[in-house]
Amino acid sequence: MPVYEYKCTECGHRFDLIQSMDAEKVAECENCGKTAKRVFSARVSIQYQGWGFNATDKLLPESSRAKRDFKQLIEKNPQLSLNMIVSLSNYLRLFVSLVEELSLKEVSSRVAKYLLDLSMKALKEGRSPNELELDLSKHQLAAKLGTISETLSRTFGKMRSKGVISVQGNRIHIRDRNALEEIASGLKV
Numbered sequence: 205m206p207v208y209e210y211k212c213t214e215c216g217h218r219f220d221l222i223q224s225m226d227a228e229k230v231a232e233c234e235n236c237g238k239t240a241k242r243v244f245s246a247r248v249s250i251q252y253q254g255w256g257f258n259a260t261d262k263l264l265p266e267s268s269r270a271k272r273d274f275k276q277l278i279e280k281n282p283q284l285s286l287n288m289i290v291s292l293s294n295y296l297r298l299f300v301s302l303v304e305e306l307s308l309k310e311v312s313s314r315v316a317k318y319l320l321d322l323s324m325k326a327l328k329e330g331r332s333p334n335e336l337e338l339d340l341s342k343h344q345l346a347a348k349l350g351t352i353s354e355t356l357s358r359t360f361g362k363m364r365s366k367g368v369i370s371v372q373g374n375r376i377h378i379r380d381r382n383a384l385e386e387i388a389s390g391l392k393v
């Protein structure tokens with residue numbers, strides 16, 4: 205889950221909260237208990253300073269003082285490297301779940317749009333707008349929607365379990381058009 209920054213409307217106190225992306229954008233101020241609003245911020249929660257943590261860092265030559273100091277620090281203090289591994293692992297997990305959440309939301313929206321397009325097409329051709337037949341294989345459809353079959357299957361699975369559609373082979377039945385439109389507009393998965 206991503207980390208969001210909040211700012212209190214009363215006292216101006218700033219603090220971070222780890223929340224799901226669907227969470228309310230208001231919270232109680234840690235300081236005074238009044239309403240704090242989410243601040244739009246591209247800032248990442250954990251920021252490491254110094255050599256070795258910037259994407260542009262190159263390996264320093266062996267003789268480099270900075271590298272020697274860094275090595276000595278770790279040798280003298282093994283707990284430091286353990287802490288670093290734990291922090292970096294948490295950091296990585298945060299990113300993986302964020303990417304997953306974002307891509308699933310995006311793919312769901314594209315899948316829903318595609319189904320609504322097919323539905324319109326069916327209606328124009330005088331067929332039922334709720335009974336669709338996929339004109340592409342799952343693999344081809346995934347490629348067309350800029351994803352992979354696994355993610356497409358997960359998306360269909362999620363829509364099916366929420367009663368939005370039912371799937372039988374390459375036939376799709378739209379059961380909840382409003383929900384499908386909400387997913388298409390990126391409101392929910």
Ligand SMILES: [Zn+2]
Nearest residue numbers: 212215233236
């Ligand atoms: Zn406050």
